[in-house]
Every structure is written in C-alpha cells, then in structure tokens.
Amino acid sequence: MSVAIRVIPCLDVDGGRVVKGVNFTNLRDAGDPVELARAYGDQGADEVTFLDISASADGRATTYEMVTRTAETVFIPLTVGGGVRGVDDVDRLLRCGADKVGINTGAIARPQAIAEIAERFGDQVVVLSVDARREPDQPSGFGVTTHGGRRSAGLDALEWARRAVDLGAGEILLNSMDADGTTAGFDLAMIEAVRAAVDVPLIASGGAGTVQHFVDAARVGADAVLAASVFHYGTLSIAQVKAGLAEAGFEVRIERPIA
Amino acid sequence: MTLVAVLDYGSGNLHSATRALAATGAEVVLTADVDVALAADGLVVPGVGAFAACMAGLEAVGGPALIRERLRLGRPVLGICVGHQVLFTEGDEHGVLTPGVGVLPGRVAELSSTRLPHMGWNTVEAPQGSVLFAGVADERFYFVHSYGVHAGPFPDDVSVTWVEHGGDRVVAAVERGVLSSTQFHPEKSGAAGARLLRNWVDTLA
Numbered sequence: 388m389s390v391a392i393r394v395i396p397c398l399d400v401d402g403g404r405v406v407k408g409v410n411f412t413n414l415r416d417a418g419d420p421v422e423l424a425r426a427y428g429d430q431g432a433d434e435v436t437f438l439d440i441s442a443s444a445d446g447r448a449t450t451y452e453m454v455t456r457t458a459e460t461v462f463i464p465l466t467v468g469g470g471v472r473g474v475d476d477v478d479r480l481l482r483c484g485a486d487k488v489g490i491n492t493g494a495i496a497r498p499q500a501i502a503e504i505a506e507r508f509g510d511q512v513v514v515l516s517v518d519a520r521r522e523p524d525q526p527s528g529f530g531v532t533t534h535g536g537r538r539s540a541g542l543d544a545l546e547w548a549r550r551a552v553d554l555g556a557g558e559i560l561l562n563s564m565d566a567d568g569t570t571a572g573f574d575l576a577m578i579e580a581v582r583a584a585v586d587v588p589l590i591a592s593g594g595a596g597t598v599q600h601f602v603d604a605a606r607v608g609a610d611a612v613l614a615a616s617v618f619h620y621g622t623l624s625i626a627q628v629k630a631g632l633a634e635a636g637f638e639v640r641i642e643r644p645i646a
Numbered sequence: 647m648t649l650v651a652v653l654d655y656g657s658g659n660l661h662s663a664t665r666a667l668a669a670t671g672a673e674v675v676l677t678a679d680v681d682v683a684l685a686a687d688g689l690v691v692p693g694v695g696a697f698a699a700c701m702a703g704l705e706a707v708g709g710p711a712l713i714r715e716r717l718r719l720g721r722p723v724l725g726i727c728v729g730h731q732v733l734f735t736e737g738d739e740h741g742v743l744t745p746g747v748g749v750l751p752g753r754v755a756e757l758s759s760t761r762l763p764h765m766g767w768n769t770v771e772a773p774q775g776s777v778l779f780a781g782v783a784d785e786r787f788y789f790v791h792s793y794g795v796h797a798g799p800f801p802d803d804v805s806v807t808w809v810e811h812g813g814d815r816v817v818a819a820v821e822r823g824v825l826s827s828t829q830f831h832p833e834k835s836g837a838a839g840a841r842l843l844r845n846w847v848d849t850l851a
Contacts, residue, residue, distance in 0.1 A: 389768065389810065389811065389812070390764065390765070390766040390767065390768045390789070390811060391766060391767045391768070391786060393766050393767070428836065433766070433767055455661070458659075458661050458662050458665065459661075459665050460665075462662065462665075462666050462669075462833060462834060462835070462836055462839060462840060463788070463834060463835075463836050464788060464790075464831075464834050481659045482659075482660075482661065483661065484659055484661035484662050484665075485659065486659055486662070486790075486831075486834060507695070508694065508695055509694050509695035509696065510763060510792065511694070511763045511765065511790045511791070511792075512694070557763050557765070558763075558765065586760050586761055586762065587761075587762070587763070588761065588763070588765045588766070610761070610765070610766065611766070640767040640786040642836055642837065643837075644837065645781065645782060645785070645837040645838060645840075645841045646781060646841075
C-alpha cells in the first residue's frame with residue numbers, strides 16, 4: 388500500500404464568497420465557501436483549495452475570516468492561495484487554520500520569498516502555483532505566465548519549478564493555461580515534463596472534463612489532481628473520479644462513515 | 647468535563663487541532679502556561695517545521711520538563727507530527743544532531759524515498775489491541791513530513807504503528823502507557839482522525 392492519489396476541488400473566492408458558479412443540490416447557500424468545503428469534505432475530497440481572487444484589502448480580510456470558519460468544521464487539509472507575498476501573509480493564513488499556502492506571482496516577483504516561508508514554517512507549507520502554457524521559445528517548450536495566462540513571465544516552466552524546489556517549495560500545483568476551462572483533458576506532456584524535473588509532489592490542474600482525464604494525469608505522474616468546474620457543476624463527483632482511478636489501479640482514499 | 651490542553655509554543659496551525667479536539671466533546675484550552683498544561687487531563691503537543699526549531703520553541707516554554715513531569719505523574723500526553731518526533735532521543739538534520747525530549751528511544755532522520763515530502767493519505771499497520779486505532783485500523787490518515795523514525799527495536803512496552811512510503815518504513819504512531827503520538831495529522835484526517843482523537847480523549851476520563 389502507499390499514499391493515495393489525492394482528488395482536490397478548487398474554489399475561487401472573492402470577498403469571502405465563491406465566485407464561479409456552483410450547481411449543487413442540497414445547499415442552502417451555494418456561494419458560501421464554508422458550506423461548499425464541508426460538502427466536498429463529506430463527498431470524500433482529500434483536500435480543499437481556496438484561490439482568493441480578492442483585489443481589495445477588505446476582500447482579503449473577509450477571506451481570513453472564511454478560512455477560520457472553514458477550519459472550524461472541515462477536518463481535511465486546506466490550501467489557500469492568491470495574493471501571497473511573504474512570511475507575514477503565510478503566518479496569518481496558518482493562524483486562521485490553513486495548512487498549506489499557494490504562492491504564484493509573489494514568488495515570481497521575489498523568489499527568495501519561497502526560502503523565507505519554507506525556513507520559517509517548513510517546506511510542506513509552500514505550494515508553488517505555476518500557471519504555464521506552451522511557449523516554443525522556452526528551452527522546454529513550456530513557459531510561465533502571470534495575470535491569468537495573459538502575460539508571459541519570461542521563465543521556462545521546468546527551470547522555474549526546479550529553482551522553486553531548490554528554494555524550498557514542498558509541492559507544485561501545475562495549471563495549464565492552454566487547457567484550463569476547455570474540459571478537453573490535462574496537458575499530459577507538460578505534467579510528464581515537470582514530473583521528470585522535480586521530486587516533490589505534483590498537483591495537475593487545468594482541462595479536466597472526464598474521469599479518464601484524471602486517470603491519464605495520474606498515469607503520467609501526477610500525485611494529485613485538481614479541478615473546479617467539473618465538480619462545481621456536478622458533471623462529475625469526487626466519488627466517480629476516485630472510482631475511475633481505483634479501477635485503473637491507483638490507490639484512492641474512500642471516505643466512509645465511521646462510528 | 648475532560649480538559650485537554652494544546653501546548654502553544656508558536657508553531658503552525660494550532661487552530662485545527664484545537665477545533666478537532668473540541669469536536670470530540672472535550673473542553674480544549676490553547677496555552678503556553680506550564681501550570682495549566684500540567685493540570686489538564688490531557689496534553690497535546692503539536693508541531694510543524696524543523697526538528698531543531700521545534701525543540702527550541704518547546705524549550706522556550708519549558709515544554710520538555712513539562713512532558714517528562716506529566717509522564718512521571720501518569721498524566722496522558724499526545725504528540726502530533728513534529729510534536730511526535732521531538733519525543734524521541736534526537737533529530738538528525740543534514741548531519742546536525744539535536745537532542746529531543748528523549749521519552750522514546752530512537753533517531754529522527756530524513757526519509758530515503760525520492761518523493762518527498764511524504765504527503766497525502768496513507769494506510770498504516772497498527773498492532774493488535776491498539777487503543778488509538780480502535781475502529782479505524784484500516785483507514786487512511788493524512789501525512790505530511792520528510793523526516794521520521796526508521797528502526798527499532800523498541801522496548802516491549804512500546805507499541806508501534808508503521809507506515810510505508812517509497813520503500814521507507816517509518817513509525818506512524820506510538821502508544822506507551824500514557825504516552826501517545828502520531829506522525830500523521832489526526833486533526834486533518836477526516837472522520838478517521840476524529841475517531842482516533844476521540845479514542846484518545848476517552849482514555850482521559
């Protein structure tokens with residue numbers, strides 16, 4: 388037996404409210420991240436990721452309160468990303484009850500932030516979030532983007548992943564900006580390339596549309612699979628994805644009632 | 647009501663441990679006060695990050711003496727993650743040895759698996775008659791660590807639960823009289839972790 392492939396739903400939140408449409412039955416308030424995180428926990432999600440897209444300070448303050456409330460009732464790992472610049476942001480999120488913190492633009496702007504956070508709180512806290520796309524000019528053919536995939540950061544995705552791990556990133560969340568939102572499948576070549584470049588756990592994100600897509604991502608080396616819309620719209624359930632992974636021979640965790 | 651003290655020595659996410667323990671029905675106090683921590687029915691020692699940093703933080707609040715005194719008085723202690731690791735003799739980080747609290751024999755060292763940290767939900771091998779794992783011996787628990795205790799042999803009164811990751815076999819949990827500890831995070835292990843915490847809290851009554 389070994390560690391299970393993790394299935395992770397991701398929620399975009401702005402000012403403490405889920406902003407991408409969520410289409411669940413049996414929810415009193417589909418915009419409440421706490422209720423959604425709990426629903427996903429009950430469905431067997433192995434972790435929950437919040438991406439804070441709040442642009443204002445007020446929005447951020449509300450996010451801290453949301454993380455606190457979630458950690459009071461949802462007892463699975465909680466990752467929070469968005470707007471993280473350094474140690475102070477991380478300290479605050481951990482104190483609210485986050486277990487891991489995603490850092491993206493903040494690390495591109497100042498890579499040393501990764502080392503500072505890892506040194507203070509441990510490597511396991513730092514999830515490097517990489518928004519990557521195909522860029523033929525980069526040595527590996529994959530480049531890092533900022534601003535939701537609209538701008539090139541001028542970094543080779545593999546180089547950046549290796550550097551971040553050397554600095555202390557404990558996990559990589561690899562999001563394909565080409566595949567994101569297409570539901571046409573993960574960018575398998577990119578996952579495979581990053582898998583070969585670093586040894587830390589790798590979360591594949593972007594493009595999931597069918598159970599087979601998740602299986603394919605696991606086959607090329609993803610330790611965890613993350614998706615948003617297919618779960619939010621009820622196209623697929625966490626349990627369906629896990630059943631597919633199990634059928635393909637991967638170990639999964641089945642959450643069952645315990646007396 | 648059973649009172650559980652969670653030792654606050656400035657490390658990581660204490661919120662989740664406090665809330666998960668409260669969900670078992672215990673009264674939970676987060677404290678750095680040694681007298682409060684000594685008097686409580688149960689003491690939880692959390693911990694994340696590096697072994698040496700955790701020991702330094704623990705020493706700053708008188709943690710090692712507190713843990714030894716509680717064990718001498720037969721008062722239960724539960725270590726979690728690095729709070730589990732520091733109970734052993736010593737920690738080895740890149741060849742630098744740091745003495746631990748030393749209430750369990752063994753050295754904490756880096757895992758040899760290529761895929762580190764060991765992160766995610768793993769199965770465990772719990773011994774027959776384990777109190778902590780009653781009803782949940784076949785469940786998965788959430789691990790996140792790069793260091794652990796590899797080898798015994800342990801004294802006969804130390805009951806060890808093991809976990810395997812990438813060819814490494816390390817201590818997942820220890821039960822020795824009133825001393826319990828887990829390398830994984832029960833407070834992050836869903837229903838299985840909640841049951842394990844309740845199993846422990848039930849021993850305090």
